[in-house]
Amino acid sequence: MRVLVLGGTTEARALYGLLEHARARFDATVSLAGVTRAPVLPRLAVRIGGFGGVDGLYDWLLAHRIDAVIDATHPFAVRMGANAVQACTRAGIALLRVERPGWTPVEGDHWIRVVDMQAAAHALGSTPRRVLLTVGRKDLLPFHHADVHDWLLRSVDRPDASLLPPGARVLQARGPFDVAAEEALLRDERIDVIVTKNSGGTATYAKLAAARALGLPVIMVDRPPVAAAPTVADAAGAMAWLERLYAHDSSTRREV
Numbered sequence: 001m002r003v004l005v006l007g008g009t010t011e012a013r014a015l016y017g018l019l020e021h022a023r024a025r026f027d028a029t030v031s032l033a034g035v036t037r038a039p040v041l042p043r044l045a046v047r048i049g050g051f052g053g054v055d056g057l058y059d060w061l062l063a064h065r066i067d068a069v070i071d072a073t074h075p076f077a078v079r080m081g082a083n084a085v086q087a088c089t090r091a092g093i094a095l096l097r098v099e100r101p102g103w104t105p106v107e108g109d110h111w112i113r114v115v116d117m118q119a120a121a122h123a124l125g126s127t128p129r130r131v132l133l134t135v136g137r138k139d140l141l142p143f144h145h146a147d148v149h150d151w152l153l154r155s156v157d158r159p160d161a162s163l164l165p166p167g168a169r170v171l172q173a174r175g176p177f178d179v180a181a182e183e184a185l186l187r188d189e190r191i192d193v194i195v196t197k198n199s200g201g202t203a204t205y206a207k208l209a210a211a212r213a214l215g216l217p218v219i220m221v222d223r224p225p226v227a228a229a230p231t232v233a234d235a236a237g238a239m240a241w242l243e244r245l246y247a248h249d250s251s252t253r254r255e256v
C-alpha cells in the first residue's frame, strides 16, 4: 500500500519509526514543508517543499498512485490540512489526521486564552514586560507593534532579522525541554509572561509547568479550527488505521 505522510511533528516522527518496521506492507513517503533548516529525517522516502496548493497535491497523489494519506502536520498548520482534505476527497483517497490533544489548564495555572497572535499581542498590554515568545517565525508580525516589551524568542531556527519584533533576542533550541531548565530560564531571564500557542504534547509542556511553579501568566493562543477529517491522537492510532485499511484492501483484492 502506497502511503503519503504529511509530517513535521513529534507524532509524525513516531509514525515514521512504525512504518520503517512495516515496509513489507507499506511503501511510505514522508513530505516535509522545508521550513526547518536541519529537519530530523526518517529512513523512508522523503520529499521536501510545498505541492503547489490543492491542485498540486491532487496531481502528486495520482502521479505516485497513493492509496492513503496521513496528515500528521501541526495543529496550527491549517492550510496543509485543508488542502489534504480537498485533494483526497477529489481523488477518492483515504485520509486520516493525527492530532495530539491540546493542553488544558490545571490548578495553579494562570492562562489568558486568546484566539490568535493579534489578540496575544494585544493581551500583553502597554506596560513594558519581559516576554518569552515561543511561537513560530510566521507568527511574529503582530508583535512588531507591541514595541514597549523586551522579547526573548525561542525558536528551532533563527528567523530572518526582518521578522523579529524590535530588539528581540533569539534563543535557538529544539525540545524536548524539562521543567527544571525551564524554571531556570524564566528566572535567569526575569520573564514576566510567556506567549505560546496550544500545540499540545509533552515536548514543550515543561514551560507551562515552570510558569505554574513561578506563578507566571501564560498568554495561550487557542487552536484554529481545522478542516474535518477522521482523526486519531497518536502514531499508534494511525498505524492501526493503516493496518485495517491494508487488511480490508487485501481481502477485497482476494475476492476480486
Ligand code: NAP
Pocket (backbone or CB within 6 Å): 006, 007, 008, 009, 031, 032, 033, 035, 048, 049, 050, 051, 052, 053, 054, 056, 057, 072, 073, 074, 076, 077, 078, 079, 080, 081, 083, 136
Ligand atoms: P501551513 O500554513 O498549513 O502550510 C503552508 C503551506 O506549506 C502549505 O500550503 C503547503 O504548501 C506547505 N506545507 C505545509 N506542510 C507541508 C508538508 N508536510 N509537506 C509539504 N508541504 C507542506 O503549514 P505551516 O504552519 O507553515 O507548517 C509547515 C510545517 O511545519 C508543517 O509540516 C507543520 O507540521 C510543521 N510545524 C508547524 C508548526 C506551526 O505552528 N504552524 C509547528 C511545528 C511544526 P503547498 O500549498 O504549496 O502544498
